[in-house]
Amino acid sequence: MAIRRNKITVVGAGFTGATTALMLAQKELGDVVLVDIPQLENPTKGKALDMMESTPVQGIDSKIIGTSNYEDTKDSSVVIITAGIARKPGMSRDDLVNTNAGIVKSVCENIKATSPDAYVIILSNPVDAMTFVAYQSLGFPKNRVIGQSGVLDTARYCTFIAEELNVSTEDVRGFVLGGHGDDMVPLVRYSNVGGIPIEKLIPADRIEAIVQRTRVGGGEIVNLLGNGSAYYAPAASLVQMTEAILKDKKRILPVIALLEGEYGYNNLFMGVPVILGGDGIERIFELELSAEEKEALQKSANSVRGVIAIVNGGNTGA
Numbered sequence: 001m002a003i004r005r006n007k008i009t010v011v012g013a014g015f016t017g018a019t020t021a022l023m024l025a026q027k028e029l030g031d032v033v034l035v036d037i038p039q040l041e042n043p044t045k046g047k048a049l050d051m052m053e054s055t056p057v058q059g060i061d062s063k064i065i066g067t068s069n070y071e072d073t074k075d076s077s078v079v080i081i082t083a084g085i086a087r088k089p090g091m092s093r094d095d096l097v098n099t100n101a102g103i104v105k106s107v108c109e110n111i112k113a114t115s116p117d118a119y120v121i122i123l124s125n126p127v128d129a130m131t132f133v134a135y136q137s138l139g140f141p142k143n144r145v146i147g148q149s150g151v152l153d154t155a156r157y158c159t160f161i162a163e164e165l166n167v168s169t170e171d172v173r174g175f176v177l178g179g180h181g182d183d184m185v186p187l188v189r190y191s192n193v194g195g196i197p198i199e200k201l202i203p204a205d206r207i208e209a210i211v212q213r214t215r216v217g218g219g220e221i222v223n224l225l226g227n228g229s230a231y232y233a234p235a236a237s238l239v240q241m242t243e244a245i246l247k248d249k250k251r252i253l254p255v256i257a258l259l260e261g262e263y264g265y266n267n268l269f270m271g272v273p274v275i276l277g278g279d280g281i282e283r284i285f286e287l288e289l290s291a292e293e294k295e296a297l298q299k300s301a302n303s304v305r306g307v308i309a310i311v312n313g314g315n316t317g318a
Ligand SMILES: NC(=O)C1=CN([C@@H]2O[C@H](COP(=O)(O)OP(=O)(O)OC[C@H]3O[C@@H](n4cnc5c(N)ncnc54)[C@H](O)[C@@H]3O)[C@@H](O)[C@H]2O)C=CC1
Pocket: 011, 012, 013, 014, 015, 016, 017, 035, 036, 037, 040, 082, 083, 084, 085, 086, 087, 096, 100, 103, 106, 107, 122, 123, 124, 125, 126, 127, 148, 149, 152, 180, 228, 229, 230, 231, 234
């Protein structure tokens, strides 16, 4: 049988979607289908054509098309959902919940019909609740419905640690647990630089400042941009997750997964470290947490449940 390239669909051709499409093509992870609403079909085709015309210069062979027709996305291996509105200064991610829930639901109905075997990665905010909406709308098994927050939050955290120590970002390891909001839980005890615990290298007050900056890292960019939210680091995070799945890399990454007893939570979508590979979320790692870390995670979980309740008729879980 002839070997075919993977088809990767990116729904939403705005800042994050278009950037993600280009980065996916640059890594030649597959052919990319960029989808937006019918009213924006021409600009979507235009963005895709512009990217396609960069391929001879970049020396890459991925094809990129723009469309508003889900038939073009048929049998995608991975679908990335970036469709929805983004926040502006003064807004929280949770302010987007009602608008984006409707959008994510309608997108998922189309995906379910055209790519029933896809692995679906959700970016639209508030992303923990939107991953729940996607899970309900798609009816796919839990290993194939994956939310993006922890890769980005961890990238911010590691950037700030590397800056603090003036070392390569490559040598910084750590991760962020919990919901994608200001209560997220960067895990200091599990963070190191070249194997050396950060607590041995950075004074406690500076670590606390890094943790706080990470928690509001999205807001920092929103305030600087003035009219939208981050997209380069979010796109890079989506590409890392897509690559982990398509190449069956079995990366250990923090992603939003359905918890069924892990960390003491049931029927809740929240960020936890997992093995991400050819079968999506292949395993969730449950770490031993201190009393303080458990309390911080509980606060984050309560925030996520509050937002899920808004889109789930007052019920707080899946
Ligand atoms: N989870 C995370 O870590 C992050 C989440 N986000 C979220 O991702 C979402 C997208 O952000 P941006 O790309 O910056 O926004 P954007 O406004 O630049 O792009 C969103 C695109 O979605 C499209 N869209 C709306 N309804 C659609 C539908 N039914 N079908 C297809 N496309 C549709 C819009 O026309 C627009 O082109 C926002 O909700 C934002 O908050 C952004 C960055 C990080």
